[in-house]
Amino acid sequence: MMSKNEIAILGLLSESPMHGYQIHQEITRREMDYWAKIKLASIYTTLTRLEEGGLIKSEKEKVGNTPERTVYSITEKGRSGLSDMVEYFLREDDRPEWPFGLGVAFIQGAPRERVLAALHHRREKLTQCDLDLHDHLIKLKEQIPFNWFLLIENAHKHMKLELEWLDQLTAQVQAEPHWGLAWPPELKLKHQKAHEASTRALSTKAA
Structure with a gap:
C-alpha cells in the first residue's frame, strides 16, 4: 500500500508535471503538511521511490539562464495506482491518533x-483556526475545484463543533464538585459493582 506522501505527490503530478520545489510549494500552500501530515523533508526520497517503481518519470529541463532542473510527471501506471489509492482512502474508516x-x-x-x-489556550488556537478557515472559504469560493472547497468547508464545520464541545467541557470542569477524583463516590460504587459482575461472568465462562 502507498504512503500518504506517495499518494499526495501522485495526486499533484496528476494535475500537472512539476519539479521538486514546486511540489514542496503546493503541499505547503494547500497546508497538506498540516491536515494530511505530509512530510516535506521526504519529498525527494518519495520521488525517487515512485520513479523506481515506474509510477512517475523525470526529464531534465533548462529555462533560459536558470540551472537545469528535474521535472516529474505521472505515468499510466502511476494514474492507475492513484485511482486505487483514492478509492481505498475514501472507503477507509480511519482512526487518527x-x-x-x-x-x-x-x-x-x-x-x-x-x-x-490549558483549555483556554486551546480555545484561542482553535478560534484563530476557525477564522482562518472562514477567510479561506470566502476567498477561495468559485476559485478552486469543488472537492478542495468542500474539504475546507468540512474542516470549518468540524472546527465549529469542536469549539462548542470545548465550551461544554470547560463548563463541566468549572462546575465539577468532586475535582481530583477520577470517579465520584456514587459512580465509583456503580463501577465496582459492574467490574465485579464482569469478573464473575468471566470466571463462570472459564469454568
Missing part, C-alpha cells in the same frame, strides 16, 4: 486551574 482525547480521559489528574488554563 488523538492525544487530546487522552488528556480529557485523565483530566482529573491535573489541578483544575491548570486544566482551565
Whole structure:
C-alpha cells in the first residue's frame, strides 16, 4: 500500500508535471503538511521511490539562464495506482491518533486551574483556526475545484463543533464538585459493582 506522501505527490503530478520545489510549494500552500501530515523533508526520497517503481518519470529541463532542473510527471501506471489509492482512502474508516482525547480521559489528574488554563489556550488556537478557515472559504469560493472547497468547508464545520464541545467541557470542569477524583463516590460504587459482575461472568465462562 502507498504512503500518504506517495499518494499526495501522485495526486499533484496528476494535475500537472512539476519539479521538486514546486511540489514542496503546493503541499505547503494547500497546508497538506498540516491536515494530511505530509512530510516535506521526504519529498525527494518519495520521488525517487515512485520513479523506481515506474509510477512517475523525470526529464531534465533548462529555462533560459536558470540551472537545469528535474521535472516529474505521472505515468499510466502511476494514474492507475492513484485511482486505487483514492478509492481505498475514501472507503477507509480511519482512526487518527488523538492525544487530546487522552488528556480529557485523565483530566482529573491535573489541578483544575491548570486544566482551565490549558483549555483556554486551546480555545484561542482553535478560534484563530476557525477564522482562518472562514477567510479561506470566502476567498477561495468559485476559485478552486469543488472537492478542495468542500474539504475546507468540512474542516470549518468540524472546527465549529469542536469549539462548542470545548465550551461544554470547560463548563463541566468549572462546575465539577468532586475535582481530583477520577470517579465520584456514587459512580465509583456503580463501577465496582459492574467490574465485579464482569469478573464473575468471566470466571463462570472459564469454568
